[in-house]
Amino acid sequence: MKLVFGSLLVAAMTAVGCAHTEVTTMENVPSNKPGIIYLKAGDRAPAGAPQLVWGRGTVNISVTGASPSGSATSEAKVNQEMIWTETEYFTDYRAEYQEVVVPGTCSDFQCTQSAGKSELWDAFYSASGDRKAAALDAAISGIGEVSAKNLVAKGYFKSKPRSWAEFSREINMAADRNVIKRSIATMVLENNRYENITKLGYAGNTCQEVKRSCDLVISKLVQVPFQNSRDIQKRRIVETRTFNVTVNVTGALLMQSEKDVITVKVDEMGKVVAVDGEGYNTYAMTNSSANGQNVVVDVKAVNRILRPLPNNLIRQESFVLVGDKPTFVLDVDPQFIPGGDDPNAQLVIDYTVQVCEYGWTGTCGFSSWKNLKMASAVITGARTTLQIEVPRKNKSQLLYRVTRKNSIFFDSKGLSERESDEVKAPK
Numbered sequence: 001m002k003l004v005f006g007s008l009l010v011a012a013m014t015a016v017g018c019a020h021t022e023v024t025t026m027e028n029v030p031s032n033k034p035g036i037i038y039l040k041a042g043d044r045a046p047a048g049a050p051q052l053v054w055g056r057g058t059v060n061i062s063v064t065g066a067s068p069s070g071s072a073t074s075e076a077k078v079n080q081e082m083i084w085t086e087t088e089y090f091t092d093y094r095a096e097y098q099e100v101v102v103p104g105t106c107s108d109f110q111c112t113q114s115a116g117k118s119e120l121w122d123a124f125y126s127a128s129g130d131r132k133a134a135a136l137d138a139a140i141s142g143i144g145e146v147s148a149k150n151l152v153a154k155g156y157f158k159s160k161p162r163s164w165a166e167f168s169r170e171i172n173m174a175a176d177r178n179v180i181k182r183s184i185a186t187m188v189l190e191n192n193r194y195e196n197i198t199k200l201g202y203a204g205n206t207c208q209e210v211k212r213s214c215d216l217v218i219s220k221l222v223q224v225p226f227q228n229s230r231d232i233q234k235r236r237i238v239e240t241r242t243f244n245v246t247v248n249v250t251g252a253l254l255m256q257s258e259k260d261v262i263t264v265k266v267d268e269m270g271k272v273v274a275v276d277g278e279g280y281n282t283y284a285m286t287n288s289s290a291n292g293q294n295v296v297v298d299v300k301a302v303n304r305i306l307r308p309l310p311n312n313l314i315r316q317e318s319f320v321l322v323g324d325k326p327t328f329v330l331d332v333d334p335q336f337i338p339g340g341d342d343p344n345a346q347l348v349i350d351y352t353v354q355v356c357e358y359g360w361t362g363t364c365g366f367s368s369w370k371n372l373k374m375a376s377a378v379i380t381g382a383r384t385t386l387q388i389e390v391p392r393k394n395k396s397q398l399l400y401r402v403t404r405k406n407s408i409f410f411d412s413k414g415l416s417e418r419e420s421d422e423v424k425a426p427k
Helices: 007-015 119-126 129-139 145-153 164-176 182-191 193-199
Strands: 051-054 057-064 070-112 206-250 259-266 272-278 281-291 294-304 314-322 325-332 346-356 369-379 383-387 395-405
Touching: 057 206, 070 164, 070 182, 070 193, 070 259, 119 129, 129 145, 164 182, 182 193, 182 206, 206 259, 259 281, 259 294, 272 281, 272 294, 314 395, 325 346, 325 395, 346 383, 369 383, 369 395
Parallel strands: 206 294
Antiparallel strands: 051 070, 057 070, 057 259, 070 206, 259 272, 281 294, 314 325, 325 383, 346 369, 346 395
16 A cells, blocks of 8 residues: 655654655565655645654553463554644633623602712712722712722712712713613612612601612623634554564462453564553563564562452451350451461451449449450451350450461451450359
C-alpha cells in the first residue's frame, strides 16, 4: 500500500526534526525500522505543525498462587501518533444578572401632612457636589451607589419631592429614561417602600396603602449562552508495530487465592523500557532480549509485601456456659490457617481473662473489671474451643487478638483486639 503526502506535512515534519534525503515507500521500509510516515489521500491535514511521537506497547501478565513461576506470551502494539492542537468552538453558559418582568403587586400611598421632612433629605441637599451621590445613597434604601451617582449626574432630585407620589414619579421617570435600571425602581418603590416612606418623611399622620396588580421588573441571575473556545489535542495513529512479548517470571510468593499483575512496556524498537508489578510482590527485570518482533523478558520477584490479616478471618465467636464451665468458641476461615506453603507460621490467639469484682452497688462498672490471667493458644482448625477457669459467682469476659506469626505472607500486627460476651459462672 502506498500513501500520499503533501507539502504541508513535509514542512511540518521538518519543523519537528524529521529530515530525510530520499522518498521511501512503505514497502521498502524494513519491518520494525523507522520510516517516513505519509498522510493517506483524503485525510484532513492538521491546522498546525504536528508532532510525530512513538508511544509504548504494553502487555499485562497475571501471576497466581497456582502458578507463581512460569512463562506467558502476549502481543504488544506500539503506535506512532501524529499529535497536534486545534481550537474548538462550543456553546458555553455563564451567569449574568438580567432585568426580568414578573407579575406582582404595586402599592400606592395616600398620605396627609407628609411634606418630606427628613434629616436624610436635609443631609442630601446640604451636601457638597462631590458628596451628594453618597448622601442620596444613604437616604434612599435600595438605590445603590451606581444609581445614586447617575441620578445626581443627570440632575434628578434638584428639589425635594413633597409627597410619596412625587418621589415615585421621579424614580419612575429615571427608570423610563434608562438613568437607572427598572429593577432598581422596583427595589426602591416596592421592596423597600415601608422603610423609604418612613425615613424620607412621607408617612405623615395618616397613610392609606392601595394595592394593585402590576408587572414588576426585577434583577435575576440567569444562565446566558455564549460562544467559548478551548484548545484540544488531536491524535492520529500513522503506524503500528507489533511485538510478541514473552515474560518469564520466577520467585513470586503467593497464596492460592492471590494474584499479581506484571506490566511490561516496550518501545518502537522492541526495547523494554519499564517493568512494574501490582499486587503482593515487587518485581525487577533481570534480563531482556529482542529478535525482530520477538521480545523475551526475565522478571524476578524481589520482595513479598506483607499484608494484614483480613477482618473476615473470624467468622463467629461465643462465650457461654458449657457444663457449668465458661467456654470460649472461635470459628475462623480455614484458608488462613498456615499450611505447607508457610511452614514456620502459626495462627495464634492471645487472650486476657477478665473478671468483675462487684462494688458496693452490686453492679459491674467500667472500673470493676480486673485482669485475672493472660494466655495464648494455637489455632489449628476451623473451630477452636477454650475452657476458661474463673472463680465462681464472678462474671467473666475475654479480650482477645488473632495474629499470624512468622508468616511469609502476612504481617505480625494481627487483628484489632476484640471483646467477648459476658458469662456468669454458677454458684
